[in-house]
Every structure is written in structure tokens, then in C-alpha cells.
Amino acid sequence: MATTGLKQLSNALATLDQISNSSSSIDGVPSDLEMSIRCAGAQLTQAAGVLLGLSQDIIAQAIVIFTRFWLGADGGSLRIYSAKDVSAASLYLTAKLSFLPTSPRSVLNVYTLLLSQDASPLWFVNPRGAPVQPPAPETYVLSEGGYQAARLTLLRIESIILRALGFDTHVALPHAIALTYLQTLGATKPGVARRVVEHLNAALLSPQLLYVTHQPNALAVAAIYLAAREEGVKLVDANWWEVFDVDREELGFLVVAMRSLEGFVRKETEQWKGKKIPLVVDDLESEIERRRMMDEGE
Amino acid sequence: MSASKSRWADEDPETEAIIAQKKREKEEKRRAKAEKQRQLEEASKARTATQTDGSAQSLNGDSGPPTKRRRLSNDATPADAEVPEGEEQAQKKQASLLRFPVREWGTCRHVDNFERLNHIEEGSYGWVSRAKDINTGEVVALKKLKIQSSPDGFPVTGLREIQTLLEARHQNVVFLREVVMGNQMDDVYLVMDFLEHDLKTLLDEMREPFLPSEIKTLLLQVVGGLEFLHDQWIMHRDLKTSNLLMNNRGEIKIADFGMARYYGDPPPKLTQLVVTLWYRSPELLLGADKYGTEVDMWSIGCIFGELLTKEPLLQGKNEVDQVSKIFELTGPPNSQIWPGFRSLPNAKSLRLPQSSSTSKNPPLLPRSRFPYLTNAGLNLLSELLALNPASRPTARQCLAHPYFREDPRPKPKEMFPTFPSKAGMEKRRRHHTPEAPKHGQAAPQLDFAGVFGGATGGDTGEAGAGFTLRLG
Numbered sequence: 001m002a003t004t005g006l007k008q009l010s011n012a013l014a015t016l017d018q019i020s021n022s023s024s025s026i027d028g029v030p031s032d033l034e035m036s037i038r039c040a041g042a043q044l045t046q047a048a049g050v051l052l053g054l055s056q057d058i059i060a061q062a063i064v065i066f067t068r069f070w071l072g073a074d075g076g077s078l079r080i081y082s083a084k085d086v087s088a089a090s091l092y093l094t095a096k097l098s099f100l101p102t103s104p105r106s107v108l109n110v111y112t113l114l115l116s117q118d119a120s121p122l123w124f125v126n127p128r129g130a131p132v133q134p135p136a137p138e139t140y141v142l143s144e145g146g147y148q149a150a151r152l153t154l155l156r157i158e159s160i161i162l163r164a165l166g167f168d169t170h171v172a173l174p175h176a177i178a179l180t181y182l183q184t185l186g187a188t189k190p191g192v193a194r195r196v197v198e199h200l201n202a203a204l205l206s207p208q209l210l211y212v213t214h215q216p217n218a219l220a221v222a223a224i225y226l227a228a229r230e231e232g233v234k235l236v237d238a239n240w241w242e243v244f245d246v247d248r249e250e251l252g253f254l255v256v257a258m259r260s261l262e263g264f265v266r267k268e269t270e271q272w273k274g275k276k277i278p279l280v281v282d283d284l285e286s287e288i289e290r291r292r293m294m295d296e297g298e
Numbered sequence: 299m300s301a302s303k304s305r306w307a308d309e310d311p312e313t314e315a316i317i318a319q320k321k322r323e324k325e326e327k328r329r330a331k332a333e334k335q336r337q338l339e340e341a342s343k344a345r346t347a348t349q350t351d352g353s354a355q356s357l358n359g360d361s362g363p364p365t366k367r368r369r370l371s372n373d374a375t376p377a378d379a380e381v382p383e384g385e386e387q388a389q390k391k392q393a394s395l396l397r398f399p400v401r402e403w404g405t406c407r408h409v410d411n412f413e414r415l416n417h418i419e420e421g422s423y424g425w426v427s428r429a430k431d432i433n434t435g436e437v438v439a440l441k442k443l444k445i446q447s448s449p450d451g452f453p454v455t456g457l458r459e460i461q462t463l464l465e466a467r468h469q470n471v472v473f474l475r476e477v478v479m480g481n482q483m484d485d486v487y488l489v490m491d492f493l494e495h496d497l498k499t500l501l502d503e504m505r506e507p508f509l510p511s512e513i514k515t516l517l518l519q520v521v522g523g524l525e526f527l528h529d530q531w532i533m534h535r536d537l538k539t540s541n542l543l544m545n546n547r548g549e550i551k552i553a554d555f556g557m558a559r560y561y562g563d564p565p566p567k568l569t570q571l572v573v574t575l576w577y578r579s580p581e582l583l584l585g586a587d588k589y590g591t592e593v594d595m596w597s598i599g600c601i602f603g604e605l606l607t608k609e610p611l612l613q614g615k616n617e618v619d620q621v622s623k624i625f626e627l628t629g630p631p632n633s634q635i636w637p638g639f640r641s642l643p644n645a646k647s648l649r650l651p652q653s654s655s656t657s658k659n660p661p662l663l664p665r666s667r668f669p670y671l672t673n674a675g676l677n678l679l680s681e682l683l684a685l686n687p688a689s690r691p692t693a694r695q696c697l698a699h700p701y702f703r704e705d706p707r708p709k710p711k712e713m714f715p716t717f718p719s720k721a722g723m724e725k726r727r728r729h730h731t732p733e734a735p736k737h738g739q740a741a742p743q744l745d746f747a748g749v750f751g752g753a754t755g756g757d758t759g760e761a762g763a764g765f766t767l768r769l770g
Contacts, residue, residue, distance in 0.1 A: 163406045
């Protein structure tokens, strides 16, 4: 009986096999490229969610669904499914199940803007950055014909995601748990809470895939630990994380992973400076081809 | 990372691992034993006791022993009692950490893993057939989701059904084993435990209604399952006797989550087009778009009444007739017993006779309708069928009602009579209950002027008298 209610607070986690054998790696996508695309896809989902006015819990759940989809040999391969399509379908699917559903048209309009090479504010889509003067509308507005085609793709990918996940769409998030823990710990400084949420949202982009390898309570505890240290807030002396069912080993790993995130993203921006991260199958193929040529040239 | 010394630095990780391993083995053994026990009870000759259902599937993660266990440094088991005195000290030093149930996800299997045996029923949300798992030989119920080509993609009702069923692991909720797919993307099947009967068909076939002790057992199980659902923030929204399944061991399970959904606080905007007409609460009929778990409690009241009399309690022919049937039973509402009902969208057209009652409590239902029910029973039924949703008991309050503690006591499940299965045979279940409303329909604006007007809706039987349907 004690564990029956825990489903609300816990997640299905990736198996070792799912982590080590992704469908994309089997298809020959270099793992650093896969990591870059996954991270960019998560950022794309976040940006689209903000533009759609969705709440952060829906966006975070969508990113977790997006992340899960690529894992395991039975998961999706980047050489078959475009990251941008999976991002859009994850967001659409998650919103549909939430209290704030959104329409296919809104989703597709937003993605058209965000993927426009002239108008997008995203650095990995439009390396020149958001234009000061709005460019010609054709470059970022979805045509009616384009909408019909894109809608079919959106709904098809939605079904493919559902099949890959065995229809298990449940995602428990650490954000609310973290706030409860903060109250329990008596850490009421607003700066700490803000930093906790920042860490938790940043962890969605983690190359260690923290959200699919650790339970939300552990993520919450790690974010609190880190935030309290950064803000110089003293928490209780004892091993307080054990109260929240996290052992020191796991906490240590998560804290290191969360702290490394800033460096990872900085490295990504450096590495892809002036270039686009391939979010479409065709672009990925050219990138793989380019790398092959480079290798041969050397 | 931290200034303080690592807690595990002075400990030997190997000893720890051995202890953890031993505990795991113990746990496995206990599980296997419990599983064996259960399977013996089922008396299924076809398979050996140690075989467990296809636990390779992620959805079945909780059913059998987990296929894989994550290593945790602090392996928490509640087996403190078994720890010898010397070790107890060591045990105390380590905090006992809660382990979350190990769950995984995996891609859907193909429906060809099941051999279809016979049709059971065709409901508003899909076709149900009896099927056999080719790998394990187990008989399951296979429900094909109806997926009309919808402009919004995979229907949200189907998604909610799966999501809520996956969440609702309880002995009185039908067990969803997994979701399988056919060749097409819209071929989606739910694989569920097979149960021999549904309560509606049973009631139809029985000569005599259930005994009072049996009714209590049935009701306790249904409300127990519902309490769990409500605790998980799930509203069922289509409780009726044909959605309550029963096996030959007297166990009853809530099924058909096609209308179920999560609710929240504050409640999200909800459709009023839920619950099969005969089991639909007055606030829904009067067009409330803010409602809660009370709608399920009303349905429980209707089911209670149906168990007592073997007949559906309120068989309205349409919405207007349903409202007049309700008021006929409970008496008309007034602002004492149901403050604020006047502001509900469809209540404006309601013309009610003057009511003399000044009591705030819902009135007792007429004793003549339920001659064999005890006072406590009538009390509970009247509370469940209170017009004012706020007056209805919650599932938890309902379970604590004196009715269940007075004689005759609830009959033990094992003592239940068995019945020949309808679902197991070639025969299809036929229901005369109206169907649940379809998702996506516009909520009709109802004109209840006729409820207590010149022509009562019930006499005409047609949608004509006093009933206008204005769409949009």
C-alpha cells in the first residue's frame, strides 16, 4: 500500500541498454552529434513552449518525452525522424493531455518561425541571431498548403512517439517537489528557490539525460544542494538529503552533472559557432557526409 | 564537492553489496512465494506456478518481479524484524531510504501476440474481445480503441484512458497490462485482465437481487476503488453497472476509463457531456461546467439503488425526462438544500413548485421505494443522491458509513456465489443502458420549462414536450 501512490512522484527510467544503444548510434550517427542535436531539440522545445504560452511543467514534460523517444534500439533514429518534428509532436502531445491544450496550427506556426533561417531568434538555427528588422513574411509564415502537410507529419509523429513509449506518457517533475523540500528545510530565501528552478530547467538539457536516469526527488535534492551553496545559505547540518530518500553517492553525481552543464552548453555554442545544428534528417545527412569527407581528407 | 568527509569512505562497499544482494534475494523469494500463492488460487492448470505474466513488457513492471533492479547503496526493506540483534546497530546507522517502484518503458508489442477467441461487447469506445496471449496462454480482454480520423490526432479520450489506467493500480480497478498495436498506426489495443462478468448482465440474469450482505461487499469494493482513483486526482465520469466487472471470486473491478480524466485544484474547464444519462448527476444535467468527484458519488448512489432493486434507478428517456425522474425521487431542489443551483445555466428555465422544506440537509428518499433497506442504508442512499453536490459524502466518508458496520455484515468475497459467464461464451453481452456521451459533442442547451410544467416530460416519451435542443 505504501508504494501505490508513489507513481505520481516517480518516473519510468531508462535501462542501461536503452542508454548505451540508441537507435541513432546504431544507424551510425556520431554520439557527439547526437548529443548536440538532442540538446538543441530540447532548447527548441523550450522556446516553442514559451512562445505558445504553455506553462513550464508542460514544456518540461515535453522535453522529457522528446528525450525518451531517442533512447534504446527501439527508439527513434535521427536518420529517420527529424528532431524538429519530434520536438513539435512531443509538445503538442503533452499539451493535449494537460489542462492547457493547444491546436496543431498554433504549434506549427510557432515552429515555422523558430525554424526560419531568416527570422529565428535561436542561435543554432539562425547563427546571425534575431534580425533587427523583421524579414519578409514569407520566410517565417506558414502557408495553407504547408500547414496541411505539416499537420499530417505532426500527427503521424505523435503516433510514432506513443508507440515508441508504449503509450506511457506519465512524467513526474521535480519542480514542485523541490519547493516542498525547501519549505521543509526552512530555506525561504527567494534567491535559493529561483536558483533551484533554474538548475532544474537547465538539467532538462543535460547530456547525462538526468531526467530519464534519476527520479524527481533526487533531482530536486541536488538542485537544492547546489542552489544553497551558490547562494551561501546554510542548510541543516545533518545528512538532510537522506530524509528525502537520496543517498550521498547519487547526490554527488547529480551535483557534478548539474554543475557541468554550463560548461557543456558553452562548449556547444563554441563548437557550432556560425553553423546550424541539423534538426532535419536531410541536414543531418549532409553533416555526416561533411564529417566523412573531412576524415578522408586528413 | 563538500567539505565534510564522504560517508561511504570508511565503509567497505563490498560488504554493503553483499548485504544488499542478500536482501534482494530474500525479497525475490518472498515475491515469488506471494506470486505462487496467487496463482494457485486462480487454479489455472494451464501453466506452472512459477511462470509470471509477460513481465518483459514495461507496462507490466509492477505485476511480476521486476526484470531488472537498479542498484541502490541503501537497500531499504521493511524487514527490520528479521535483522539479528548485532546487526541492528549497523542498520540504524544507515537511514532507510524509500525505493521507488522500478518502471521502464518500451515500444508496443504487436497485436499478433494474442489470439482472439470471441467478442465480448461493443461499447461506445471500442470493441472488446476475449483473447489468449500466445506466449503465456493467459486469457485476457483485448479492447480495440475506436480512433476516428480526428483533426487533432490521437484522441485525447484514448490517451486519458491509458494514462489513468496505468496510474490506477488497485485491486478494484481493472488491470491494464500493456498497449499493443496492429499494422496501422490507428490500430491500438488495450490488453487487460479478463473478468467473467459485468454487473449489469449479472443483474439482468438473476432471479432475485443480491442479498444485503452481498450488496455491501460489492459496494465497498467499488467505493474502495473509487476512493483510490479520487486520491490520484482521477475522476471516472462513467460509473454504471455495465462498467463494473466481476470475477468468480466475488471481486469487482472498475473498468472503462474512456471518460476518465485528471482533475486539479483549481478545477480545469470540463465538459458537461459525461456520464451515461441514467447515472448522470443533477448538476451535470443543469449544465455546470465546474464540477468534481461528486458526479462519481451520484453514480454510486444510482448503482446502489440498482443493486437493491435489480433495475436501473432513474431511467430517463432524455435529459429533461431524467431531471424530472430525479426530482420525482428526491423532491424538487430549493435554495436551502442546494444554494446556488439557480445560477446553473440550465436551471433558469426550471419552474419549480413551492417547497416548504427549510432544512439544509438533503431529505430522506421515500421509504416506499426501498422497502427492505435498513434506516442506515436509506440514509446513505439519500446522502449519495443529494441534489446538492456539496452534501454528498466523499468516497472515504462513504466507506466509513454505519451502514457497512451494521448487520448483516458484508459477505466475505470467497463466499460469493459463482455465475455462468456470459463473456466467456459465444454470446455477446447486450445492454439496454444508454451509451455514454460521445466526446466532442456540443453540450446541448436544455430547456427544462417542462419538468414541472403542464406536460411532464416523462409522459410523452418523445423529445418534443418542453425539450428544445439548441446547438451552438
